């Protein structure tokens with residue numbers, strides 16, 4: 607694999623390559639085992655660092671860094687592993703691990719606002735939006751809505767784009783459209799009736815109506 611090759615190249619390109627390797631074995635026997643593990647912490651980055659930061663080298667790389675490094679410095683260090691050495695970690699891992707390292711080995715405090723923010727990245731927001739959209743599309747498919755509707759042209763029922771336009775200025779649009787889907791009806795767009803979908807949960811109705819009104 608690429609990263610491993612890099613380390614080998616790096617070690618053996620160094621002039622003291624052989625000396626380092628030769629002294630490595632006796633040294634690791636005399637060291638007390640706890641120096642080669644990550645310092646425990648209740649922060650979520652502790653488990654992540656154990657999982658992801660000893661893939662290529664031991665925890666001593668971290669243990670032997672100078673004390674007092676800041677959150678920014680430790681985060682940059684984790685980021686360097688990601689960008690420069692190809693550590694398989696996400697941007698979110700970098701910030702969560704950076705916060706753990708800065709508190710456990712550096713100058714940061716667990717209750718600093720920026721440490722808390724870094725330990726709990728606001729992933730919920732964008733994920734929730736995507737999930738809602740996927741859900742609505744799945745619902746449209748599972749309920750055969752798309753056999754009578756399309757987004758941008760009339761099929762049997764009106765285009766969702768036209769429904770959104772019709773309700774654009776209505777402050778009760780969401781309730782009305784939820785109700786239209788649940789109860790079905792006719793006469794709003796023509797003589798063909800829309801069948802009721804009474805089995806849909808309020809959440810599903812809301813998700814569908816929100817999706818349709820945003821077309």
Ligand code: HEC
Nearest residue numbers: 609613658659661662667668671684687691692693694703
């Ligand atoms: C893909 C392999 C890989 C992973 C995974 C990895 N590192 Fe490294 N790390 C390296 C390499 C390569 C070096 C520098 C080469 C050397 O000195 O042996 C290094 C060096 C370091 C150093 C010494 C200072 C420096 O910048 O050279 C620290 C501290 C460090 N890593 C921390 C971490 C942390 C924290 C993680 C988890 C986020 C991590 N490493 C994950 C490859 C990796």
Ligand code: HEC
Nearest residue numbers: 749750751754762763786791792793794795796798799800
């Ligand atoms: C059998 C065909 C058919 C199916 C299946 C169908 N619709 Fe309709 N839909 C219609 C027709 C026809 C109308 C126009 C009714 C009218 O004129 O009042 C309509 C109207 C609508 C409207 C506009 C209501 C309003 O208040 O203006 C919405 C929103 C809508 N459908 C959503 C859905 C959703 C969501 C589904 C799936 C859960 C669905 N439809 C399944 C035929 C269908």
